Amino acid sequence: MFTIDTHTHIIPKHIPDFTKKFGYGQFIQLHHHVEGKAWMMQGEKKFREIEENCWNPEVRIKDMSKHQIDMQVICTIPVMFSYDAKPKDGLEISQFLNDDIAQIIKQYPDKFIGLATVPMQDVALAVQELERSMKLGFRGVQIGSNVNNINLSDPQFFKFWEACEKLNASVLIHPWQMMGQEHITKYWLPWLVGMPAEISRAICSMIFGGVFEKFPKLKVCFAHGGGSFLPTISRIEHGWECRPDLVAIDNEFNPKKYLGKFWVDSHVCDHKMLQYIIDLIGADKIMQGSDYPFPLGEAVPGTLVREAPLSNDTKQVILGTAAKSWLSI
Numbered sequence: 001m002f003t004i005d006t007h008t009h010i011i012p013k014h015i016p017d018f019t020k021k022f023g024y025g026q027f028i029q030l031h032h033h034v035e036g037k038a039w040m041m042q043g044e045k046k047f048r049e050i051e052e053n054c055w056n057p058e059v060r061i062k063d064m065s066k067h068q069i070d071m072q073v074i075c076t077i078p079v080m081f082s083y084d085a086k087p088k089d090g091l092e093i094s095q096f097l098n099d100d101i102a103q104i105i106k107q108y109p110d111k112f113i114g115l116a117t118v119p120m121q122d123v124a125l126a127v128q129e130l131e132r133s134m135k136l137g138f139r140g141v142q143i144g145s146n147v148n149n150i151n152l153s154d155p156q157f158f159k160f161w162e163a164c165e166k167l168n169a170s171v172l173i174h175p176w177q178m179m180g181q182e183h184i185t186k187y188w189l190p191w192l193v194g195m196p197a198e199i200s201r202a203i204c205s206m207i208f209g210g211v212f213e214k215f216p217k218l219k220v221c222f223a224h225g226g227g228s229f230l231p232t233i234s235r236i237e238h239g240w241e242c243r244p245d246l247v248a249i250d251n252e253f254n255p256k257k258y259l260g261k262f263w264v265d266s267h268v269c270d271h272k273m274l275q276y277i278i279d280l281i282g283a284d285k286i287m288q289g290s291d292y293p294f295p296l297g298e299a300v301p302g303t304l305v306r307e308a309p310l311s312n313d314t315k316q317v318i319l320g321t322a323a324k325s326w327l328s329i
């Protein structure tokens with residue numbers, strides 16, 4: 001089956017010392033301590049150890065052939081978003097990351113599809129970089145579930161959504177800067193509790209802020225099966241019913257109206273949950289997404305869907321057809 005993995009991350013092998021260049025912050029650096037491995041360093045702190053498949057397209061292509069993945073959608077690692085940098089510095093980092101991906105999608109057009117990163121702390125610059133990226137052959141953009149703790153429903157982002165519609169850019173919304181993470185550092189809770197909540201925060205904000213009403217042509221995919229949004233949708237609907245004075249102040253419609261209006265990836269780690277989200281939003285809105293090459297992702301991308309008790313037709317939709325419609329390819 002033709003398979004597109006819509007959720008994978010990539011990073012350039014070498015990153016300039018932006019901390020030194022800009023004179024502030026703790027921008028990620030890579031320390032290549034042994035052959036084929038590097039530490040992502042945030043100042044003196046070790047953020048994560050990564051391997052060659054994180055930066056080397058040739059190594060990724062070998063993995064893809066082993067895993068029966070025909071194409072990968074590639075985008076940066078969220079810690080690189082740098083939304084807290086000064087706007088012009090954020091733009092410079094975005095451009096650097098996008099130029100790296102642009103070269104890879106140009107060199108291997110039948111293997112990789114690019115999503116850009118843009119400096120969301122300054123919407124005008126974000127739109128400018130999105131326009132440049134789309135000219136370079138990107139199919140869309142990946143953004144965080146919030147921007148410096150500002151929700152995606154904030155009117156300052158309307159110009160961004162407008163540009164995404166105009167450019168027919170697919171948007172992947174990825175959890176990051178998890179709310180309250182400073183209080184839940186133990187047990188990896190920001191990843192296990194915070195990430196699903198962040199995605200629900202992003203979806204609820206966009207629904208209740210009327211973003212899908214104002215920009216009906218937006219093609220948005222939410223990572224990790226939509227996080228905790230779909231599993232708690234009836235609670236969210238109930239809140240809309242019982243406290244419209246709190247919930248329905250910017251958009252009058254039932255949140256369930258938006259089921260089937262956006263995409264999610266398939267990374268839910270459980271066949272029953274996969275069936276549940278199919279029942280809620282339709283298989284044509286669920287796309288193979290693995291979070292490759294990270295350990296909390298799917299170890300062999302595509303396994304959950306391939307081994308699920310689903311018809312071959314449904315599997316093909318999730319493994320490839322849904323992504324083609326999201327990406328307009």
Ligand SMILES: [Zn+2]
Pocket residue numbers: 007009174223291
């Ligand atoms: Zn991811």
